[in-house]
Structure formats: C-alpha cells, structure tokens
Amino acid sequence: SAVISQKPSRDICQRGTSLTIQCQVDSQVTMMFWYRQQPGQSLTLIATANQGSEATYESGFVIDKFPISRPNLTFSTLTVSNMSPEDSSIYLCSVSRGGTEAFFGQGTRLTVV
Amino acid sequence: LAKTTQPISMDSYEGQEVNITCSHNNIATNDYITWYQQFPSQGPRFIIQGYKTKVTNEVASLFIPADRKSSTLSLPRVSLSDTAVYYCLVLPYNNDMRFGAGTRLTVKP
Numbered sequence: 001s002a003v004i005s006q007k008p009s010r011d012i013c014q015r016g017t018s019l020t021i022q023c024q025v026d027s028q029v030t031m032m033f034w035y036r037q038q039p040g041q042s043l044t045l046i047a048t049a050n051q052g053s054e055a056t057y058e059s060g061f062v063i064d065k066f067p068i069s070r071p072n073l074t075f076s077t078l079t080v081s082n083m084s085p086e087d088s089s090i091y092l093c094s095v096s097r098g099g100t101e102a103f104f105g106q107g108t109r110l111t112v113v
Numbered sequence: 114l115a116k117t118t119q120p121i122s123m124d125s126y127e128g129q130e131v132n133i134t135c136s137h138n139n140i141a142t143n144d145y146i147t148w149y150q151q152f153p154s155q156g157p158r159f160i161i162q163g164y165k166t167k168v169t170n171e172v173a174s175l176f177i178p179a180d181r182k183s184s185t186l187s188l189p190r191v192s193l194s195d196t197a198v199y200y201c202l203v204l205p206y207n208n209d210m211r212f213g214a215g216t217r218l219t220v221k222p
Contacts, residue, residue: 004156040176042200042210043157092156098207102145104156 006105023093028073135201
C-alpha cells in the first residue's frame with residue numbers, strides 16, 4: 001500500500017490567483033496521477049506525472065493552466081493557475097506501483113470566488 | 114481503452130447481496146478488470162481485480178464470464194457503510210486510470 005498526504009485539504013481562493021497542491025507519498029512510486037472531481041461527478045484525469053519525464057496531459061488540460069512538478073519519487077505538485085470559479089472542484093493525487101491498483105489522497109477541495 | 118457501462122444507481126437493504134454488473138464489449142486481451150469504491154469526501158479505494166473466472170477477497174467477489182465482455186462485482190451482506198460509488202475500470206497493466214460514471218449504491222436500513 002501507499003499512504004498519501006495531500007495539502008492543503010481545502011482552500012478558498014480569489015479569482016486570478018494560483019494555488020499549488022502538494023502530494024507526498026510515504027514510499028517511492030513511479031507513477032503519479034492528478035485528477036479533478038466535480039461534486040457528484042466521476043474523476044477526470046488531468047495528467048500523468050512520472051518521475052524523470054515531463055507530465056503527460058489529457059485532452060482539455062494544458063501545462064500553462066496546470067503546471068506539474070515531479071522532483072523525486074515521493075513528491076509532486078499541481079498548480080492551478082489564474083483561477084476562475086469554473087476551477088472550483090476537488091483535486092486528487094494518486095499513485096501506482098504498476099498493475100491496476102492505485103492509491104489516492106484525500107483530495108483538495110478548492111473553491112474559487 | 115475499453116469503454117465500460119454500468120448502472121447509474123442501485124438501491125439495496127442491509128444484509129442483502131448486491132451484484133453490480135459492468136459491460137465492456139471491446140475488452141482487449143491484455144486488459145484487466147478492476148473495481149474501485151469511493152465514499153463521500155474520500156479518494157477511491159481499490160477493491161478487487163481480475164482477468165478471468167472468479168476472484169474473491171475479504172471484501173468482494175468478482176465474476177468474469179469466459180468471453181470477458183462483462184463482469185459482476187458481488188458484495189455479500191451489505192451494510193449501511195457500503196453506501197458508496199463503485200467504479201469499474203478495464204485497462205492493461207501500468208496504464209493511465211480513467212474512470213467512468215460509476216454506480217451509486219445506496220444501502221437502506
């Protein structure tokens with residue numbers, strides 16, 4: 001298993017500002033994923049952040065809006081840039097050591113006002 | 114990735130067995146079938162994974178017919194705490210995990 005600490009757990013931000021979400025894992029993992037989940041909806045994959053390579057973004061998500069860092073095998077950050085109310089959502093970090101089992105953080109509940 | 118179809122919602126009562134079926138007609142040879150559970154305000158949690166036939170663990174059973182075009186997650190004797198959203202994923206090993214709509218299970222007293 002893997003224990004994931006995600007910070008902050010929630011935040012209220014002004015439009016036009018940026019928020020950086022941190023994801024810390026208690027052990028080294030190769031694959032890390034960032035998701036967005038609107039209330040009552042399913043998870044949408046934003047990007048895959050594997051250590052040693054640039055993040056790979058899904059259609060509809062761009063690096064300028066959601067820059068991701070992956071400096072080592074236990075840590076990653078996702079920044080939500082130039083926020084608007086449409087960015088209000090829950091952002092989730094996930095890790096996998098391969099296979100089809102992934103572990104998720106508790107999420108960051110972001111509200112943009 | 115194989116497209117999955119599962120019921121949007123299901124209701125059950127405490128103590129009953131619940132079966133959630135997922136259709137995946139275009140499953141590929143190297144795809145595995147995986148189920149996740151998500152409680153409100155939490156990230157999804159891995160439940161079970163299988164390739165063919167039947168898999169059982171302490172939480173659930175997964176039934177996969179020979180053609181692998183569908184799968185059924187079976188939850189024995191559900192309790193109120195099993196109320197959650199259940200996601201069926203079909204994907205090869207080491208692949209990006211994309212979630213479908215899921216099935217919202219409500220267990221009533």
